[in-house]
Amino acid sequence: MSAEKAGIPSVVIAVKDFLFSCKATGKAAGLPDIRVAVYPGAIAIHPLEEVEKNIREVVFPQVIKLLTEPIAEAAASATDTAANENTVVFEGSFEEVNDYFHARQWTDGLPVVPPTEEKVAPFLKYTDRSPGEVLGFLHPSLRPATVQSIAINGVMAGCCPEYMPILVAIIEAIAAPRFRLEDAGSSAGWAPLIILNGPVIKRLGFNAGTGVLRVGNQANTSVGRFLRLYMRNVAGFIPGVGDMATFGRPNLPVLAEDEDASPWEPLSVTRGFQHGESVVTMNSVGFMSFQLTVVAQTPGGLLESITAKVKQNLLAGDGSVITKGPEVSHLLVLSPVIARTLASGGYSKRDVQQYIFKHSKVPATVFDSWLAFQGVANACDCVRKGLLPAHFCESDDPQRMLPLFHAPEELQIIVAGTAERNRFFVAQQVGRQGLATSRKINLALSA
């Protein structure tokens, strides 16, 4: 698209399933007629001879045609100046409104609360932002993320107006360049997880205990639903168009930390915020482990057992995410009793992170199998290309032990779930896609 904008004819080669995605991305960037040559099938599992044959016989003729065929008169489409979000787009009964929204793919497949002006107005009272304020332009649609559209999608999701400051903070976080929202529709199909800290948890009735990630509690569930609706309606993540998740993942409710039950500082404080501040942290989840039981007679034994299972699960997911960005932000979610037992043995949160970092290493040869997919020879090659820090190549011994994340603090620890149950889980983050991004919640206008 940069080439076309510079006046240079161009063609993109894509597999068939990505044709609509290419066209949608082109339209969002102002080039609805971008030309795409289609490769038949899944190229990564074709033998080289088949790739060459398909390029020669199927793709190559398209490339010539698409670079030289004159542009049709109607190609340069006019800008769509259809209704904006302040316009009443439909009038009807509850069922008719939902039929209308379903037909336009404006829902997640479930009934929505009709977003009338009367329903939206109370949401706007809980923010000092003006309805038209733009918090960012969201990929892949590049539509503006306005305060008004946050309120509308909040209504649709079944949120209470009091949740509005949280909804605003969520959108601020996902709009930040660090989060790379544009990758939320990648084949990996990761889910964005909302992590909540601070007084807002109790004040607005979020569940941080048993079944914290089950749907059912209004606050956790509706705020999680809001995010998926917003990503769909405003960012444009519609499966098969802007969202190319091969399988996708179910929508996640909010993970609220049980700060009262934790012996340690909450995640938000670890991430640099003050005690007493309410904070949203957005984090991608590519893989979530079993909710694991851990049994040991001593705090040290407990940590040793947790470490073995963390290692096992980071390897069971996609360990190669470590090479795909400058940092990762995995999650280790401990039940309160596990956290308290570790603390009783003198372990701080930092101690736990350092122990697991040090004792979950793997031989360098493990990295080789991951890297073949990226056309990189080994971990030292990754260091030379700037994909890993220097300490991953202190020697070229293939049996040297390498960590599964760059630094101890990349394993973020959260305390939640059933208070006295000895379980934990690991959530593997997706490298540069959806790195932990936090925003303070502005509760100034809340009661």
Add this chain to the structure above:
Amino acid sequence: MNSQYEVLNPWADADPVPLRGISPRPADLAGKTIGLFAGYKMASKPILAEVEKGLKERFSTLKFSLFLSNEHIDVTELTNKAEFEKWLKGVDAVVCAVGD
């Protein structure tokens, strides 16, 4: 349940940027410099190698210029964006591949 609802649009139903057409096409490619843009994923290089081979067989006067990206395809965020822009100025057409 006979209530009537006047509902708002969940998104600003307008194109976020003005739409424009693609660039004019040359009548043929003879004598042109073709830019081959390869993303970081594994299949992009063999795809473009085969495209280059086919183009060379058909247009003997073609020149080629390869740009390899180790990063995400969004060139506006490339760390070597200046290098990319310089490369773009030296080509007449671009073929882009980013395949797995």
